[in-house]
Each structure stands twice: as structure tokens, then as C-alpha cells.
Amino acid sequence: MIPLNQRLKQVSQYIKGDTLADIGSDHAYLPLYALEQNLIQRAIAGEVIEGPYKSSQRNVANYHATHEIDVRLGDGLTVVQPEDQVSTITICGMGGPLIAKILTEGQAKLASQPRLVLQSNIQTKTLRQCLQQLNYRIVSEDILEEKGHIYEIVVADYATTPMTLSETEAMFGPYLMKDKTDLFYKKWEHEQQALLKIKQNLDPTRHKERLQQINHQLTLIDEVIRNENQ
Ligand code: SAM
Numbered sequence: 663m664i665p666l667n668q669r670l671k672q673v674s675q676y677i678k679g680d681t682l683a684d685i686g687s688d689h690a691y692l693p694l695y696a697l698e699q700n701l702i703q704r705a706i707a708g709e710v711i712e713g714p715y716k717s718s719q720r721n722v723a724n725y726h727a728t729h730e731i732d733v734r735l736g737d738g739l740t741v742v743q744p745e746d747q748v749s750t751i752t753i754c755g756m757g758g759p760l761i762a763k764i765l766t767e768g769q770a771k772l773a774s775q776p777r778l779v780l781q782s783n784i785q786t787k788t789l790r791q792c793l794q795q796l797n798y799r800i801v802s803e804d805i806l807e808e809k810g811h812i813y814e815i816v817v818a819d820y821a822t823t824p825m826t827l828s829e830t831e832a833m834f835g836p837y838l839m840k841d842k843t844d845l846f847y848k849k850w851e852h853e854q855q856a857l858l859k860i861k862q863n864l865d866p867t868r869h870k871e872r873l874q875q876i877n878h879q880l881t882l883i884d885e886v887i888r889n890e891n892q
Contacts, residue, residue, distance in 0.1 A: 664695040664725065669781065669808050670754060676802065676817045677701050678777045679749020683742050685764060686756055688714035690721045693731050706748065707733045708741035739768025747774050754781035762792035769796060775820035786814045787833045793818045794832075799825040803837035805845050812849045814838065833879075834886055847887060854883045 666674070670692045677696055682705040684693050693705035707722065709715040718733045734741035742748055751772075753761045761780050765772070778798060782789050793800060799821035805814050814835065827836060838846055861876050 664691055664698050666691050666695040669813055672804055672806055673752055673754055673779055673781050673815055676779045677750045681748045683748040683751045685738060685753045687718050690718035692752060694725050694727060697727055697730055705731045706741060707731055708736060710737045738764035739771035742771040748776045750777045750779060752779045758782040758785035758789035762788045765792055778818045780816045782814055790827055790832045794825050794827055797821055797824055800836055803835045805838055807845055830882055833882060839886060850883050850887050
């Protein structure tokens, strides 16, 4: 049995098709688990740093999966080739801006229109806005807590009609803000407290712009967590 945390197990539920590319695959556990569970037939495990790449290679060899899982060293989507015909790309355990950068820089590698399953740790707004620019439509979202951290999962499919997100939807997630689970409130109340703390330490004359940004974010959070119907 492949040891996989709850966060990545939840990500695995959204994998579609035969071929997975897991980008930032420091141990290759997600591709190994997906293969073990018969969710996929083959995978590419991409990693930019030598150490984690070697660890992925070792794990794939230890689980006798070298025929099915190709571990590749490279930056972002550069490891994906057109002939791979990937059906799902997972990018997990990173901040929203880094995931967005990987997708934008690797846009040409999305030609086979794979499903994207993205799990960001922070600033998912940037990621959702990037999906909109790439002509992807969010089809599902999830929020979970593990070891004291709250994570968001965004699932997106290529769309012929572009998705249009309001600023509020981009920040809170179009599906997550409809459901408003206890965890959703916990996340945003926590963000609210963090922003209020930052605000206390800012000088209104020297940090005018940052203060405006924070006040704007606080207003949006307040609206969303107070308004049950939004
Ligand atoms: N995906 C795993 C998970 O969710 O547990 C690993 C997360 S780990 C925090 C992030 C991994 O992504 C690291 O191993 C890092 O080296 C790799 N990484 C960061 N930027 C990358 C990039 N541009 N291309 C490929 N891998 C990257």
C-alpha cells in the first residue's frame, strides 16, 4: 500500500483519463498511489530539484513501477511532451502564484487539454485568475484541513466558452463560497485575523497602498463571511 496523506488522496479523486503528469513530484507517491488504485495506466513524475527527483526515482523503482511511471527532471511543464497525451496534470503543495507561473509558462504543453487538479497552500486567487486566462473552467473545488493547515483543491477542465470570475469568486472560489463549510469560515476568519495583525503594524503614511489593499481584502472577507446568501 502506497503511503499517501489525506490531502493527496483527496486530489487523486479528481484524476481523469489514462495518463497523469504530476509536477513537483518530490516522492512520486501521488502517481504511485493513482497507479496502485487503477486510476491511471501511466504517469510522468516531474521534479525540478535533483534531490527530490532522485527520491522519486528510488520510490518508483522500489515499487516496481518503472515501466508505468517516468520520472523526469525539469522545470514545470517542460517535462511534458505532446506524445505523452496527458489526460490530467496535478500540481500540488505549492503557492497559487507558483502554480499559476508553471501553467502560464507551460501553456503550450496544455494542447491535449488535460484536466488540471491544483492544490494550493496560499493565494489561490492568482491561480483561479490564471485558469480564466488559459480558457479553463473550474468544475469542482474542495477544502480540507490536515495537520493544522487548510488547503484548497481546484479542479479545472478546458472550456470552449471562457469562465468569467468576479473578484470575490476568484478570491474565495466559486464553489467553495457557495458551500461555505465550517472549514471555509475557519480559513477566512483566520485570514481576517492575520490581515488585521499586519494592518496594525503598518504606517498609514508610508504604507498607504498596502493598507488600501488590506482594507479592500478585509471588506471582501467581511461581506462573504457575514452574508449567508452570497
Ligand atoms: N507535490 C508534492 C506534495 O504535494 O506533497 C510535493 C510538494 S513540495 C512542497 C513542492 C515540490 O515541487 C518540491 O519538491 C519542489 O522541488 C517542486 N517544484 C517547485 N517548483 C517546481 C517547478 N517549477 N517544476 C517542477 N517542480 C517544482
